[in-house]
Amino acid sequence: MQRSIRMKDVARAAGVSVMTVSRAFRADSSVKSNTRARIMKAADDLGYVFDSTAASLRSQRTDFVAVIIPSLNNANFAETVGGLSDGLAESGLQVLLGYTGYDIAAEERLVEQMLRRRPEAIVVTGGRHSDRTIRLLRAAGIPVVETWDLPDDPIDHVVGFSNAATTQVMVDHLVGVGYRRIAFIGGDRDGDTRGADRRRGFLAAMASHGLPVDRLVGAGDPPISMQHGADAMARLLDGLPETEAVICVSDLSAFGALAECQRRGLDVPGDIAIAGFGAYEIAGVCHPTLTTIDPQSRRIGARAAEVILGVLDAPGAPRRIAIDPRLIPGGTTRNA
Amino acid sequence: MQRSIRMKDVARAAGVSVMTVSRAFRADSSVKSNTRARIMKAADDLGYVFDSTAASLRSQRTDFVAVIIPSLNNANFAETVGGLSDGLAESGLQVLLGYTGYDIAAEERLVEQMLRRRPEAIVVTGGRHSDRTIRLLRAAGIPVVETWDLPDDPIDHVVGFSNAATTQVMVDHLVGVGYRRIAFIGGDRDGDTRGADRRRGFLAAMASHGLPVDRLVGAGDPPISMQHGADAMARLLDGLPETEAVICVSDLSAFGALAECQRRGLDVPGDIAIAGFGAYEIAGVCHPTLTTIDPQSRRIGARAAEVILGVLDAPGAPRRIAIDPRLIPGGTTRNA
DNA sequence: ACCGTTGATGATATCGATAACAATCGCTGT
C-alpha cells in the first residue's frame, strides 16, 4: 500500500517543479515537448497515477456528470446513457451512473450522494420527484436535466416526451384500424411514473373515443418484466376472453404476452392483437414483430448531452426539448 | 452558482467548531445528540451539501468501488452489478460503473481513469486484459477482482467460471440426447473474450466426442445481438440445412435464431434444436423455452462483494471463487 | 476532596493537486 508516489516525486525524478508536472498531465497547457516526454517517462517509471481527488478539490472541477436512471437492466435507459456518454466524451466529461430501482426514496438518497461529489451537471429520469429531491436539485447550482418526460413545471432543463400523449397515439392507431375492446397491461404501483403516465394516457384516449376502460390489468410492481406480461395476459385471456387488442406498458411485457398467446396456440394478431412500447430490439426480432413506439432512447441522451454542454459553455434559460416518439407498426396488430 | 456554503458556515451558524460539524456528519463519532440536531438544522437551513471531494483527499478514503463491465445493455452484467451494489451497500461502499463496449483499449483507458479517482477496490470483467491494464492493476495497491472468468494466472482475486468448460457441458448434454451435427453461432472477433472462450470450449468438446467442427458461424462483432443470431441462423439454414442443433454464444442470439426458424415455419426442436447461454429472462418466457446455462450472474456480483469486504477488512492471499453454472434444459432441445 | 476516566469539543496541520502571479528563456527585428 505504498501508493505514496505524488507529483512531487515525479517532479524530482524529472528535474522540474510540480507545477510543470501538473501542466504536463493536462492536454492544453504549454510544456515543451521534450520536457513533457521526460516527465511522462519519469511518471511511468515510478508508476505514478494522477490523483484526481486532489485536482478536483483545488480546481473545483470534477469533470463528471451524474446520471440517475431507474434500472440498469433496461435497454431503453442503457441507450440513453450511451447517447449521453458519447455526447459528453468529446468534452472530457465522464458519466457517473446511479440507479434507483424505481424507488422515489432511493432517488432522493442517490441525488444527495451524487451532489456531494460535486458533479458538473445532473441528469435524472422522469419528471416526478420527492420534494426534498427537487429542493436539492434546485439549490445545487448546476444544470439539471430531467429526461423521459415533459413535465409542466420542470426543475431546470427537460429532454423528453409526454408518456401519456404518446400512449394516446397508440390507442388512436389501434382504434383507427378497427379495434374497440382494448386492454392495458401495466404496473400496479406508481413507482414507475412513466408507466403510470402511459396508463393515464390510455384512459384518456379510450374516453376520447367513447370506449369503455374496463380492461385494465395490473401486472405487479415495476420493473414490469416479460414474465409479468405473460402472467397478466393469462389473467386477461381467462377473465376477458373477448378482448381484441392489448397495449402493454413496454415491449418486454408485450413479448411476454405474445409468448403466452403462442403457448396457448392463439394466433396473434388473428385472435388478439398486441402492442408494446420502447422499440426494444426484441420488438423487431420476434415473430411476429411487435407493434411498438420508438421513444428514441439514444437521442434523448444525445440531446441531454448537448443541453449540458451548451449551458456549461454559456448559461442560459432552461431548455425544453421535445422528443418525437414514432409509432412502428408490427406484425402483432393488423394494419388496416 | 454561490455554492460557497462550507462546513465553516454551518459551524458558525450552529455555534460550534468545524470539527464538531465534521463529526456530526459522520455516523460513528461522538457528538451530543442535541448538538448534532442543532448542526443538522443549521446545515439544512443553509442548504449545505457535504463535499466528499475534500473529505476524500484528507481522509484518503473514497468509499467507492470501481466496476468495469463490457456493456451496460446486458442483463447478465446488470445482475452482477446489482449483486455487487447490494453486497457493498451495507458497508457504505458505492459502485462507480464504467463500460468498455467490449474494447480492450477502452478498458485500459477506463481502468486508468478509475484508478485516478482512488477507488477502494476495482472489479473487472474477464480474465484477459492489455499488458498495461494488468500492470496498472497490479501496481494499484488495492484489491482487484476479475469476474466472469477463471484465469490460470489471475491478477489478484477471481470470482467466475470457465466459459470454455461450461460450453463443453452444453455440448456433452446435446450429444448425450443424441445430437451429432452441431453448429456454433458466435462472434467473429475476440473482442468478447468470454464469447471466444465459449467457442474454444465448443471446439474442444466436439473434438473429444470425435465429432466434426465444420459448422462455425460467425455472427459479427460483439455485442452479439438477437438480430445477429437471426441472421446467422438464416445463413446456417441456407448453407448447412442438415444441421441438427445450434449452440449460440448467448440467449439473445439464440432467441434471434429461434425467431428466424419460426419465421420460416420450422419446428424447434423438431427440425432443429437451439441452445443459448446466460439464462436471460427471455429464455424462460419465450415459446418454446430456451435450453440454456445459468451463469449465476447475481451470485458472481455478491461473491465479489464478499471478497472485497473480506480483504478490505483483513488483507490476505488472493481468493479464487469458482461459480458453478447450471444447465437449464428447455423446450428448444429434446430431453432424451 | 482527589485523581483517573470517559465524553464532548476545539485548534492546528495537512491531504495532493492547481490558480494566480512571477520569473526566466529564447528568439526576432533593428
Added chain:
DNA sequence: ACAGCGATTGTTATCGATATCATCAACGGT
C-alpha cells in the same frame, strides 16, 4: 548587441474537509 515579446517554468497560497492531539467538564470510587 539589446529591447520586446511570447513561450516555458517556478513560487506561494489555497481548495474544504479530517487526523491528531489538546482541552475541559462531569462523574465515580475511595
